[in-house]
Amino acid sequence: MSVQKPSLPKGTRDFGPIQMARRNFILDTIKDTFKIFGFQQLETPAMENLSTLTGKYGDEGDQLLFKILNSGDFLKNVNAEDLQLGTGTVLPKVSEKGLRYDLTVPFARYVVMNRNDITFPFKRFQIQPVWRADRPQRGRYREFYQCDADVVGTDSLVCELEILLMIKRVFVNLGITDYSIKINNRKILTGISEVIGEKGREGDLCVAIDKLDKIGWEKVQEELVQRNFGQNAIKQLEPVIDLKKSNGEKLEFLKTFLAASEIGIKGLEELGEVFNLLQAYGENESNIDFDVVLARGLSYYTGAIFEVKVNNVSIGSVSGGGRYDNLTGVFGLEGVSGVGFSFGVDRLYDVMEELGIFPVESLDQTKVLITHFDKNGFEYGLKVLNALRNNGVSSELYPEMAKIKKQFTYADKKEIPFVIILGDNEINEGSISLKNLKTGVQESMLLDELIKRFV
Amino acid sequence: MSVQKPSLPKGTRDFGPIQMARRNFILDTIKDTFKIFGFQQLETPAMENLSTLTGKYGDEGDQLLFKILNSGDFLKNVNAEDLQLGTGTVLPKVSEKGLRYDLTVPFARYVVMNRNDITFPFKRFQIQPVWRADRPQRGRYREFYQCDADVVGTDSLVCELEILLMIKRVFVNLGITDYSIKINNRKILTGISEVIGEKGREGDLCVAIDKLDKIGWEKVQEELVQRNFGQNAIKQLEPVIDLKKSNGEKLEFLKTFLAASEIGIKGLEELGEVFNLLQAYGENESNIDFDVVLARGLSYYTGAIFEVKVNNVSIGSVSGGGRYDNLTGVFGLEGVSGVGFSFGVDRLYDVMEELGIFPVESLDQTKVLITHFDKNGFEYGLKVLNALRNNGVSSELYPEMAKIKKQFTYADKKEIPFVIILGDNEINEGSISLKNLKTGVQESMLLDELIKRFV
Numbered sequence: 001m002s003v004q005k006p007s008l009p010k011g012t013r014d015f016g017p018i019q020m021a022r023r024n025f026i027l028d029t030i031k032d033t034f035k036i037f038g039f040q041q042l043e044t045p046a047m048e049n050l051s052t053l054t055g056k057y058g059d060e061g062d063q064l065l066f067k068i069l070n071s072g073d074f075l076k077n078v079n080a081e082d083l084q085l086g087t088g089t090v091l092p093k094v095s096e097k098g099l100r101y102d103l104t105v106p107f108a109r110y111v112v113m114n115r116n117d118i119t120f121p122f123k124r125f126q127i128q129p130v131w132r133a134d135r136p137q138r139g140r141y142r143e144f145y146q147c148d149a150d151v152v153g154t155d156s157l158v159c160e161l162e163i164l165l166m167i168k169r170v171f172v173n174l175g176i177t178d179y180s181i182k183i184n185n186r187k188i189l190t191g192i193s194e195v196i197g198e199k200g201r202e203g204d205l206c207v208a209i210d211k212l213d214k215i216g217w218e219k220v221q222e223e224l225v226q227r228n229f230g231q232n233a234i235k236q237l238e239p240v241i242d243l244k245k246s247n248g249e250k251l252e253f254l255k256t257f258l259a260a261s262e263i264g265i266k267g268l269e270e271l272g273e274v275f276n277l278l279q280a281y282g283e284n285e286s287n288i289d290f291d292v293v294l295a296r297g298l299s300y301y302t303g304a305i306f307e308v309k310v311n312n313v314s315i316g317s318v319s320g321g322g323r324y325d326n327l328t329g330v331f332g333l334e335g336v337s338g339v340g341f342s343f344g345v346d347r348l349y350d351v352m353e354e355l356g357i358f359p360v361e362s363l364d365q366t367k368v369l370i371t372h373f374d375k376n377g378f379e380y381g382l383k384v385l386n387a388l389r390n391n392g393v394s395s396e397l398y399p400e401m402a403k404i405k406k407q408f409t410y411a412d413k414k415e416i417p418f419v420i421i422l423g424d425n426e427i428n429e430g431s432i433s434l435k436n437l438k439t440g441v442q443e444s445m446l447l448d449e450l451i452k453r454f455v
Numbered sequence: 456m457s458v459q460k461p462s463l464p465k466g467t468r469d470f471g472p473i474q475m476a477r478r479n480f481i482l483d484t485i486k487d488t489f490k491i492f493g494f495q496q497l498e499t500p501a502m503e504n505l506s507t508l509t510g511k512y513g514d515e516g517d518q519l520l521f522k523i524l525n526s527g528d529f530l531k532n533v534n535a536e537d538l539q540l541g542t543g544t545v546l547p548k549v550s551e552k553g554l555r556y557d558l559t560v561p562f563a564r565y566v567v568m569n570r571n572d573i574t575f576p577f578k579r580f581q582i583q584p585v586w587r588a589d590r591p592q593r594g595r596y597r598e599f600y601q602c603d604a605d606v607v608g609t610d611s612l613v614c615e616l617e618i619l620l621m622i623k624r625v626f627v628n629l630g631i632t633d634y635s636i637k638i639n640n641r642k643i644l645t646g647i648s649e650v651i652g653e654k655g656r657e658g659d660l661c662v663a664i665d666k667l668d669k670i671g672w673e674k675v676q677e678e679l680v681q682r683n684f685g686q687n688a689i690k691q692l693e694p695v696i697d698l699k700k701s702n703g704e705k706l707e708f709l710k711t712f713l714a715a716s717e718i719g720i721k722g723l724e725e726l727g728e729v730f731n732l733l734q735a736y737g738e739n740e741s742n743i744d745f746d747v748v749l750a751r752g753l754s755y756y757t758g759a760i761f762e763v764k765v766n767n768v769s770i771g772s773v774s775g776g777g778r779y780d781n782l783t784g785v786f787g788l789e790g791v792s793g794v795g796f797s798f799g800v801d802r803l804y805d806v807m808e809e810l811g812i813f814p815v816e817s818l819d820q821t822k823v824l825i826t827h828f829d830k831n832g833f834e835y836g837l838k839v840l841n842a843l844r845n846n847g848v849s850s851e852l853y854p855e856m857a858k859i860k861k862q863f864t865y866a867d868k869k870e871i872p873f874v875i876i877l878g879d880n881e882i883n884e885g886s887i888s889l890k891n892l893k894t895g896v897q898e899s900m901l902l903d904e905l906i907k908r909f910v
Binding site: 005006007008009012013014015016017020021024035036037038040041042043044045046047048049051052063064066067068069071072073074075078079080083086087090091094095096097099109110112113114117119121123124129131133142143151154155156158159277280281282283331332364365366379382383385386389392393394395396397399400410413414 | 460461462463464467468469470471472475476479490491492493495496497498499500501502503504506507518519521522523524526527528529530533534535538541542545546549550551552554564565567568569572574576578579584586588597598606609610611613614624732735736737738786787819820821834837838840841844847848849850851852854855865868869
């Protein structure tokens with residue numbers, strides 16, 4: 001067998017111990033919140049039939065699907081003529097499965113296949129990797145995790161409330177304080193295009209105003225002109241763009257502005273009700289901003305729209321979602337509406353790294369290394385180890401007879417915060433010496449005291 | 456877009472809410488133990504370069520690898536002549552990546568690529584799906600999870616001790632009591648074939664005696680004859696086969712039996728030392744059986760061999776592993792030895808289902824559903840919900856105005872054990888009524904009492 005220098009496929013990553021501990025901190029925080037809110041976990045296979053995947057993500061998405069070669073003699077249905085006709089002809093003959101591209105289509109497939117067994121409203125969350133044959137670049141990978149939560153089978157605005165509450169809870173528990181949850185409603189955008197005399201053109205409108213943050217109102221106006229919005233319409237839009245008020249004041253202003261649009265008023269009522277529910281729950285509006293220009297892939301959403309940004313970091317949005325009307329229509333099941341959102345785990349990781357707020361003590365890793373000078377210390381150490389683990393303390397005994405310096409280096413490199421030293425004195429006294437590697441403080445104590453220290 | 460009835464690729468499964476809760480119970484139990492013992496988590500990508508995967512699992516394994524079609528114009532290097540030559544010629548031109556087949560080869564690749572950054576001894580665990588294009592059948596899937604833990608970079612027998620301890624801890628925490636951890640040592644098997652005059656033939660010997668449980672000693676003798684073992688050798692083997700004694704007595708017996716084999720004695724010493732360490736740690740030998748005929752894919756292991764069987768269930772082994780000499784040689788890094796084992800998660804799931812021992816109360820799911828009769832109850836319910844969740848209780852408010860029967864059906868189907876009922880009396884008194892859906896008992900209490908009940 002020839003010896004090779006191994007490498008990773010481009011756009012993919014290993015997650016080593018430190019990265020995993022940090023990722024788990026984020027994912028466990030999110031999972032705990034989902035569970036507290038009654039969401040149940042779903043996992044679907046990495047592979048789906050290509051018939052399930054293709055046509056769901058547009059032409060570009062179809063190109064980015066990773067396809068799996070049929071096993072066995074994959075060429076058995078391919079002839080020279082097919083080869084001449086090219087990949088479009090050959091592909092369906094050599095591949096019938098692809099890798100999961102997102103978590104939404106597999107969820108829709110699951111709901112359709114299990115509709116008779118599912119209890120609706122169905123609150124599901126799903127945290128799994130997805131794969132896209134995108135050109136890899138900084139922050140863009142060919143394998144990355146998605147983390148979705150959806151409720152399907154109810155129009156209740158309690159779902160929208162709970163999305164706000166879950167996001168707030170996750171951010172508190174992650175230690176991120178300076179962030180905004182932007183919320184809007186598709187119906188408000190529809191209403192705005194109605195009242196400015198451009199009915200049905202909320203798509204174009206949103207593409208343009210979505211860039212307000214980046215390019216400013218002047219340039220947005222130019223873009224609206226290019227997209228054939230009338231000068232009058234643009235002028236009417238101005239007060240909406242300028243809306244720098246509290247959530248309640250914005251709602252008040254728009255009640256007048258949208259008075260002529262039934263759907264617009266409906267959107268305002270929905271949004272107002274979400275704020276009412278928030279108050280009834282006993283939670284305040286801090287970090288929640290009604291953003292009239294928030295659009296976010298508008299074609300998909302029919303009600304609430306969410307987006308979360310962390311302030312003062314270089315990373316864009318870290319979470320988003322909204323309400324949709326028809327999750328499963330493409331698989332023949334009509335009338336399954338819902339609301340969902342997702343956390344960008346890689347982005348949250350980058351945010352927390354940029355802010356330097358990963359809490360060392362929360363990372364699950366060895367808390368204590370037991371070191372020893374000789375066979376006596378080693379055997380005494382085994383008993384100490386047993387006691388620590390029985391009390392749930394992650395701990396290790398350095399497994400070999402080695403110089404004490406080597407044992408300490410192991411603790412250092414593995415970022416183990418405490419070392420126990422077992423010399424003859426300790427063995428004779430039935431005590432232990434505990435050294436805090438950060439402060440350098442060393443203390444002598446009995447085993448019982450040690451246990452109390454860590455439990 | 457045409458409407459399709461969706462389906463799953465054969466050999467793959469969805470894991471719905473109940474299955475996920477149970478699988479998480481098993482996986483969390485295993486992960487907690489790994490962490491208590493100082494193992495660190497690793498995750499590697501689903502896709503590996505085919506150069507990393509091929510040639511590592513034998514010809515049959517290479518056939519069972521799922522290969523990924525190159526993206527873009529995957530036919531660009533394929534001509535009619537290649538097509539004539541068949542899959543062997545075409546494959547390397549249309550595919551350069553494959554799906555992970557096990558967790559060992561990716562681990563070896565990781566160790567080689569990161570050898571300068573890893574702190575040795577390196578204790579890693581890894582829990583991820585693997586994919587094999589096997590013919591699906593009952594209990595055999597094309598996507599399934601593996602759950603591996605290995606220590607590389609030390610010969611210390613503390614590692615073997617810790618594998619025994621981890622298995623015991625996991626089984627206690629899963630609630631499985633009637634099981635055996637079989638342990639043996641490759642060197643003992645080598646020694647046995649030496650002393651019966653069949654030096655170097657431990658491979659053949661083991662293939663035959665591995666079947667002892669299933670076919671009995673008579674048939675094993677016939678197989679040994681077929682494999683050209685002499686009558687004398689077979690006769691000498693008899694007392695070893697018959698060895699129904701305690702672990703200590705077996706060790707004693709073999710000290711005499713293997714006296715002429717240096718390597719055999721070495722194996723006995725290693726095994727004896729593991730038992731000594733077990734005693735020094737303060738743990739007993741219950742559930743641990745020294746099994747002289749345990750072989751398990753012998754070619755791979757060089758020291759300890761482990762296998763775990765649950766008694767009185769239809770499922771075979773649920774865990775196994777051993778010590779090996781050369782993990783990374785195939786990638787050009789010599790001298791990385793280690794010891795590892797894995798849990799069969801699907802099999803543990805089946806065992807626990809067969810035994811009916813999944814603990815309902817440990818499954819993370821909603822504990823309380825709040826039901827209501829009208830808008831007042833709904834709004835009061837929001838505050839109760841807030842209080843429950845603030846105290847870490849998984850809880851839900853039925854999100855719509857609906858008949859109470861419908862709300863109870865939701866709780867029933869979702870297996871939510873408690874329901875809170877909020878009528879006018881409760882709202883006026885600031886109390887709640889709590890109904891236990893299993894016992895039917897309904898009690899009235901203040902909110903504070905409710906919280907205490909669940910925290």
